[in-house]
Amino acid sequence: RGPAFSMLVAFDTETDLIRPGARAPxxxxxxxxxxxxxxxxxxxxxxxxxxxxxxxxxxxFLGQNVAYDFAVLLAHDPSLTPLVFRLYEDDRIEDLMIRxxxxxxxxxxxxxxxxxxxxxxxxxSLDDIHAHYTGRRLEKxxxxxxxxxxxxxxxxxxxxxxxxYAKKDAYVLRGxxxxxAERPHQQTLRNAPLQxxxxxxxxxxxxxxxxxxxxxxxALRHNVEHERARVGGLLHEAGLVKADGSRxxxxxxxxxxxxxxxxxxxxGRKPRLTKKGAELWEGLGELSTKAKIEAMTEGFxxxxxxxxxxxxxxxxxxxxxxxxxxxxxxxxxxxxxxxxMPIHGSFGLVISGRSNSFNPNLQNLSNMKGIRECxxxxxxxxxxxxxxxxxxxxxxxxxxxxxxxxxxxxxxxNAGRDPHTELGAMLARMPVEEAYAVAKDKEHPFAKFRAxxxxxxxxxxxxxxxxxxxxxxxxxxxxxxxxxxxxxxxYESHRALFPEVKQLQRMTGQIIGTGGGHIEQLYSxxxxxxxxxxxxxACNTWFQGLGADATKNALWRVTRAAYARPEHxxxxxxxxxxxxxxxxxxxxxxxxxxxxxxEMREGAxxxxxxxxxxxxxxxMDVWSKKAETTRDENGRLIPWRPKAA
Numbered sequence: 001r002g003p004a005f006s007m008l009v010a011f012d013t014e015t016d017l018i019r020p021g022a023r024a025p026x027x028x029x030x031x032x033x034x035x036x037x038x039x040x041x042x043x044x045x046x047x048x049x050x051x052x053x054x055x056x057x058x059x060x061f062l063g064q065n066v067a068y069d070f071a072v073l074l075a076h077d078p079s080l081t082p083l084v085f086r087l088y089e090d091d092r093i094e095d096l097m098i099r100x101x102x103x104x105x106x107x108x109x110x111x112x113x114x115x116x117x118x119x120x121x122x123x124x125s126l127d128d129i130h131a132h133y134t135g136r137r138l139e140k141x142x143x144x145x146x147x148x149x150x151x152x153x154x155x156x157x158x159x160x161x162x163x164x165y166a167k168k169d170a171y172v173l174r175g176x177x178x179x180x181a182e183r184p185h186q187q188t189l190r191n192a193p194l195q196x197x198x199x200x201x202x203x204x205x206x207x208x209x210x211x212x213x214x215x216x217x218x219a220l221r222h223n224v225e226h227e228r229a230r231v232g233g234l235l236h237e238a239g240l241v242k243a244d245g246s247r248x249x250x251x252x253x254x255x256x257x258x259x260x261x262x263x264x265x266x267x268g269r270k271p272r273l274t275k276k277g278a279e280l281w282e283g284l285g286e287l288s289t290k291a292k293i294e295a296m297t298e299g300f301x302x303x304x305x306x307x308x309x310x311x312x313x314x315x316x317x318x319x320x321x322x323x324x325x326x327x328x329x330x331x332x333x334x335x336x337x338x339x340x341m342p343i344h345g346s347f348g349l350v351i352s353g354r355s356n357s358f359n360p361n362l363q364n365l366s367n368m369k370g371i372r373e374c375x376x377x378x379x380x381x382x383x384x385x386x387x388x389x390x391x392x393x394x395x396x397x398x399x400x401x402x403x404x405x406x407x408x409x410x411x412x413x414n415a416g417r418d419p420h421t422e423l424g425a426m427l428a429r430m431p432v433e434e435a436y437a438v439a440k441d442k443e444h445p446f447a448k449f450r451a452x453x454x455x456x457x458x459x460x461x462x463x464x465x466x467x468x469x470x471x472x473x474x475x476x477x478x479x480x481x482x483x484x485x486x487x488x489x490x491y492e493s494h495r496a497l498f499p500e501v502k503q504l505q506r507m508t509g510q511i512i513g514t515g516g517g518h519i520e521q522l523y524s525x526x527x528x529x530x531x532x533x534x535x536x537x538a539c540n541t542w543f544q545g546l547g548a549d550a551t552k553n554a555l556w557r558v559t560r561a562a563y564a565r566p567e568h569x570x571x572x573x574x575x576x577x578x579x580x581x582x583x584x585x586x587x588x589x590x591x592x593x594x595x596x597x598x599e600m601r602e603g604a605x606x607x608x609x610x611x612x613x614x615x616x617x618x619x620m621d622v623w624s625k626k627a628e629t630t631r632d633e634n635g636r637l638i639p640w641r642p643k644a645a
Contacts, residue, residue, distance in 0.1 A: 008094070009034050009059040010173035013047070013069045014166050016148030021341035024068070024075040024207040028147035031166045033174060034059070039167035043155060048077040055083055055092075062094040062173055064126040067199035071207050074563075085564035088200055091193040096173060097124045098195045099180055100132075101349050106185035106518065108529035110351045130172060133179040138172065141165060185518075191526035191549070195349060198552035201559040201575065202347035202355070209342020210362075210576045213376045216622075217335040220370040221328070228324040231317050238314045241321065249302065252318050256300045257293060259310040265289035266484075269467055272301040272309070305475045327368060334360055335374045347578070352537075353526055353545040354580060355552075363579045367476075367625065373642075375623045377586045382619050382639055384573070384593035385627060386600055387582035388551065389614040393419055395543035395550070396461050399522055400500035401610040403507065409498045414611055419457050419498075424450035426493040451480050456490040461501050463508070463539035466491065508538045521545045523607050550604035550613065551581055557603035558583055558596055569595045577623075584623065590637040593617040 011032035016025040027044040032054070042050050051073065054061075063069050070084050070093075087093055101124055104110045112121040122128050127138045143165040150158050235241035239251045260271050269289055273281055277299020284292045300306070307319035337343060345362035347355050357363035365371055377383050388394075390413070397410030412419050418439065425435035428449040438444040455473035464472060466487050473480045473487075482490070495502055511517040516531040519541045526545065530538035555578055561570035562585070573592050577584035583600060587593055597617040604613045619639045620627045630640040 007035060007057060007059045008062055008174070008177070009054050010062045010170045010177070011069070012063060012166070012169040012173070013072050014144070014147040015072055016151065017145065020337070020344075021209075023209065023344040024071040024203070026148065026151060027072050027076040028151035029163075029166055030073075031170045033167075033170035036174065039170040041163055041167060044076060044151060047073065048080055051080065052083060055087060060092045060094060061087065062096065062177055064096045064129075064169070064173060065199075066093060066095045066097075067196070067203040070200060071203040074204070075207065082564050084200075085560055088193075088197050089560070093193070093196050094177065095192070095196050095199060096126070096129060096176055096180070098192055098199060098349065099177075099189060100124055100129050102188050102192055102195065102526065103180060103183050103185060105351055105353075106188040106527035106529055107183070108516065108531065126169065126172065126176075129176055133176055138168075185527050187525055188527040191353075191521070191524045194524060194549060194552060194556075197556040198355070199347075199349075201552075201555045202578070204559060204563065205575050205578065206344045206346055208574050208576060209344045210338065210375055211342060211378060212335050212338030212374045214336060214339035216370075216374045216376070217332065217339070220335070220374060221332050223370060224324050224327050224332070224368075228321065228328065231321045231324065235314070235317055235321055238317075240314065240318050247318070247322065247325075252302050252315070253298055253300060255312065255315055255318075256302060256306070256310060257297065259312040259315060260293050260300065261290065263311075265293075266467075272303075272306040272471075274299050274301055277301070308479075309471065309474055323366070323368065327366060327371070331366060331371060335371070338375070351528065352541055353521060353524075353528075353548040355548070355578065362577060372623045372625060377621065381586040381588055382590075382593070382621055383576075383584055383623055384587040384596050385582065385584045385618040385620060385623070386593070386597040386615045387579075388547075388554075388600070388604065389616070390419070391547045391551070391581040391613065392543050393457060394608070394611055394613060395546040396501070396504075398608050398610055399542045399546060400504055402522055404500050404503050407498075407500050407610075409500070410611055420450050420453045423453035423456055423490075423493060423497055426497060427452055427489060451478070452482065452486065452490060454478055455480060456494050460491060460494050461504070461539065461543065463505050463536045504542060505539055508542070509535065512538050519545075521549065523609075524549045546607060547581065550607040551578075551583075551600075553606055554600035554603035554615075555583055557599040558585065561595075561599055570599065587619075590619055593619045593637055 009032050011030060013030050014028045016028065018025055027047060029041060029043050030047040030050065031039055031041050032050065033039040073080055074084060101110065112119055122132065130136065130138050143159070143162045146162065150162055232241050232245055236243065240248050240255065242248055270281060271293065277296065280296055280299045281292055284295055287295065302318070304319040304323055307315040334343065343360065345357050346359050347357050350356050393409060394413055397407045397413055400407040401410050409419060412422055421435050421439045422432060424446060425432040428435065428446055430446065435446055438446050439450060441447065455469070455478045459469055459472050470482055470487060473482050511519065512530045512532050512535065514532065516529060518527045518529055519538050520527055528541050528545070530541070555575065558570065559575055561568040562573045562575060565571055570592055573585045573587045573596070575583055575585040583596070585596055587596070594617050597615045600615050601613050616629045617637060618627050618629050619637050621639055624642065626642070627640045630638050632638050
C-alpha cells in the first residue's frame with residue numbers, strides 16, 4: 001500500500017434475509033463513509049456505480065465480514081466480479097472481523113478472554129467487537145429484518161429510521177478499526193489479506209452450494225435403517241437397547257465400566273471421561289486408576305472411539321448403533337434437502353490458521369459408506385478433486401529446513417520417496433529397498449510395520465506423550481493397537497531417522513517454556529500465543545498453520561480463475577468443497593481438472609522455498625474417498641467409477 005490507496009471507505013450492505021437457496025440474498029441498499037466524513041446512502045441499483053467510483057479514487061474498503069457484502073454485490077451485479085477480485089488482489093480490502101480474530105490469536109484471547117479473573121467466551125459479530133472496545137452493545141431494532149420488504153418501495157416511502165440505521169455501521173466500523181490499530185502485535189495483520197481472500201472464496205462457495213441425488217439418499221436411508229435394525233436386535237438381546245429402539249445409557253455405562261476394569265492400567269493413565277466424569281475422577285484423589293474406575297458408576301465416555309478402544313464386541317456394536325442413529329436423525333434430512341435446492345456451508349477461521357465449517361459442517365462429514373456418494377455434480381458437469389499429498393509432512397520438512405538448515409524428512413520427500421516406508425523399514429529391521437519392493441502388498445508382513453509408521457510420522461511431530469500416542473494410534477484413521485515396547489521403538493526410530501523434529505520440539509519448548517510465547521508462522525508472519533501448558537498445540541501450529549496458508553492461497557488461485565479470468569481454462573467452474581488440503585469443484589472437462597490441480601500447486605508453492613507440493617487431479621461423477629486418478633491408454637484423465645459389487 002502507498003499513498004494511492006490511503007483513502008479508507010467503511011461500507012455495509014443491507015439485504016433481504018438469508019434463507020435456503022439464497023446465501024447471498026437480494027441487495028436493498030448500501031451505505032459508506034469516506035475516512036471521517038459523513039455516512040452516505042444509496043439504493044441497490046446505484047451501488048455498483050458507487051463502488052466503481054470509489055475504487056477509481058484509490059479507496060481501500062473496510063467492512064465487517066466483508067466477504068458476505070461482496071458476495072451479495074456480485075450476485076446483484078456480476079459485472080463487478082473483475083473489480084472485486086482486483087481489490088482483493090491489491091490488498092485493498094480490510095475485514096474488521098478477520099483483523100480482530102488475528103489480533104486475538106496473537107494475544108491468546110481467541111474466542112475468549114479473562115475479565116476480572118473469570119474466563120468469558122466471546123464471538124466476532126460487529127456487536128461483539130464493539131462491546132470489547134467500548135463496553136456497550138449496539139442498539140438493534142427491527143429495521144435490520146425488514147430491508148427485504150423496503151427494497152420494493154421508493155426511497156421516499158422508507159421509514160426515516162431505516163436509512164439512519166443502515167448508516168450507523170459505517171460510523172462504528174471506522175471507530176473500531178482505529179481501536180484495533182492501538183493493539184499490540186500489529187505484525188500479525190500481514191496475514192489478513194490472505195485470510196480475506198479465503199473468506200471471499202468461502203462466501204462464493206457457500207452461495208453456490210452443492211446438490212445431492214434424492215434416489216441415492218433414499219437408498220442410503222434404506223441401507224442405514226436395515227443395518228440399524230440388525231444391530232439394534234443384537235444390542236436388545238444384550239440389554240443395551242430398549243424395545244422401542246432407544247439406547248440404555250445406564251446399561252452401556254455399566255458395560256464400559258466392566259470393560260475398563262478388565263484392562264491393565266499403568267499409573268497415571270485414565271480412561272476417556274466426560275466433563276462430569278473428569279470432575280468425579282479428580283475428586284477421588286490419589287487412588288489408583290483401577291480403584292477410581294471401581295468407585296465410579298458414571299462419567300465414562302460412550303462415543304465411537306471410546307467404545308472401539310474398549311475392545312468389547314458389544315460396545316463396538318453400541319458404537320455402530322449410535323453412529324447409525326445419528327446418520328438417520330442428522331444426515332439424511334440434510335442430504336435430502338440438496339435435491340431441491342443447494343446445500344450451503346459456512347466457513348470460519350480457527351486458532352491454528354485453518355478453517356472450520358458449520359451449518360452444516362461440510363469439512364467433517366461422516367465417513368460412513370454412501371454419505372459422500374449422495375453428492376452429485378450439476379447436469380453436464382463432473383466433480384474435479386485434487387488434494388495435496390502428505391501436505392503436513394511437506395510443511396514440517398519446510399519448517400525444519402528453514403530453521404535448522406537441514407531436514408531428513410524433506411530429503412526423503414524431495415527424492416520422491418515415502419516417509420512411512422522409510423520408518424516402517426527401520427521398525428521391521430529390513431533393508432529399505434526391500435521394504436519399497438513390498439510396500440504396496442497389503443498381505444506382506446511389512447504392511448504391519450508401515451501401518452505402525454503412519455501414526456508415528458503424523459503424531460510424534462505434534463509433541464504428544466507416549467500414553468496419548470497409544471490412544472491416538474488406536475483411533476481412526478489408523479486403528480493400530482500398539483504395545484508400550486512398540487511405541488518406544490517407534491519414537492526411537494523416528495528420532496534417528498528425522499532428528500530435526502526433536503530440534504523443532506526443543507525450540508518450541510524454549511519459546512513457550514517460561515510463561516508462554518509466540519509461534520510466528522513461517523512466511524505469512526501470523527502470530528499465535530501459546531501458554532506454557534499448550535506445548536502440543538504450539539508444536540502442531542508450525543506445520544498446520546503453514547499448510548493452512550498454502551491451501552488457502554491455492555483455493556484463491558482456483559476461485560480467481562473460475563470467476564474473474566475469462567481467458568482461463570478454469571473460467572466458469574465452481575469450487576464447492578474445501579477440506580483443509582483438498583479442493584473439489586464442478587467442471588465440464590477433464591482439462592479443467594488438470595488445470596485446477598496445476599493452479600493449486602502454484603498457489604501453494606508460494607509458501608515453500610525448499611520443496612514443491614504435489615497434487616494430482618481426479619475426475620468423478622459421485623464424490624468418494626475411494627476415488628483415484630484414472631487415465632485412459634493415451635494418458636488422458638477420465639472419470640473414476642466405483643468398482644462393481
